[in-house]
Amino acid sequence: MDIALALLINFAVALGLLLTVWLVCLALRDATIVDAFWAFGQIAVAIASFVQATEGHEPRKLLMLGLCVLWGLRLGGYMLWRWRAHGPDRRYASLIGKAGRDRGWGFAKASLLLVFLTQAPVLWLSSLPVQLGQFAATPAALGPLAWIGAGVALFGLAYESVADFQMQRFRARPDARDRVMNEGLWRYCRHPNYFGEALVWIGIFLVGAETLPGWFALPGVLFLIWTLNKWSGAATLEPRLTRTRAGYADYVAATNRFIPWPPRTAAAHD
Numbered sequence: 001m002d003i004a005l006a007l008l009i010n011f012a013v014a015l016g017l018l019l020t021v022w023l024v025c026l027a028l029r030d031a032t033i034v035d036a037f038w039a040f041g042q043i044a045v046a047i048a049s050f051v052q053a054t055e056g057h058e059p060r061k062l063l064m065l066g067l068c069v070l071w072g073l074r075l076g077g078y079m080l081w082r083w084r085a086h087g088p089d090r091r092y093a094s095l096i097g098k099a100g101r102d103r104g105w106g107f108a109k110a111s112l113l114l115v116f117l118t119q120a121p122v123l124w125l126s127s128l129p130v131q132l133g134q135f136a137a138t139p140a141a142l143g144p145l146a147w148i149g150a151g152v153a154l155f156g157l158a159y160e161s162v163a164d165f166q167m168q169r170f171r172a173r174p175d176a177r178d179r180v181m182n183e184g185l186w187r188y189c190r191h192p193n194y195f196g197e198a199l200v201w202i203g204i205f206l207v208g209a210e211t212l213p214g215w216f217a218l219p220g221v222l223f224l225i226w227t228l229n230k231w232s233g234a235a236t237l238e239p240r241l242t243r244t245r246a247g248y249a250d251y252v253a254a255t256n257r258f259i260p261w262p263p264r265t266a267a268a269h270d
Contacts, residue, residue, distance in 0.1 A: 031096065032092055034115055036080040046069070064207050096111055133208015145210050163192035189255060190238070198225050201221055
């Protein structure tokens with residue numbers, strides 16, 4: 001199948017899924033569920049590529065799809081649990097509320113234009129590795145780069161999972177509201193969950209990079225890393241934490257944002 005047409009179909013799949021979730025969001029009056037369905041959307045796009053890439057190397061397709069499904073089910077399930085346990089995400093509530101105050105937009109319009117429609121191209125672009133890597137028939141065997149990529153992805157999945165577990169265990173402590181989480185993996189970088197996620201997609205990219213189409217997915221990986229650092233990830237979270245949590249500025253000064261490294265000084269707890 002023509003790769004350009006397949007990519008177009010994949011975009012339609014992503015858009016259709018997000019619009020469906022938006023209808024659910026209207027009934028709930030809460031846009032937070034988009035975070036869980038972001039991961040499920042990646043799975044949907046991966047499956048769409050698997051079905052369309054009829055000439056692709058089957059073991060490579062299965063490996064890439066399997067890695068994406070493992071990641072997506074873990075993250076999507078975790079985000080659903082977090083939403084049910086902790087309630088609406090204040091970022092979406094603030095964004096939609098500001099649009100209502102400044103532009104007079106209702107919940108439906110604001111959530112559609114500012115949350116769901118913006119997610120579709122981001123989802124599609126960041127999932128390019130699991131799309132493009134499935135289409136080539138050659139090489140006809142998984143090589144060293146593919147196995148290295150699988151190892152990197154699985155390590156990233158484990159790293160991300162441990163980071164999320166440590167954060168939830170920390171949040172359950174009675175004194176968590178007055179403390180900075182700088183223990184476990186969070187001692188070595190401020191966003192180990194994002195670092196793990198980046199490793200998963202770098203690994204999937206490496207599996208596909210044994211093929212020529214797979215190399216064209218590099219912008220998707222770079223875009224994901226940029227997004228986690230500069231746009232929707234750390235960039236939106238850290239300013240609020242710096243304003244509201246005593247000691248967070250010291251933690252920022254002592255600890256790398258993204259790449260794990262021993263802290264430069266002891267971050268403040270208080």
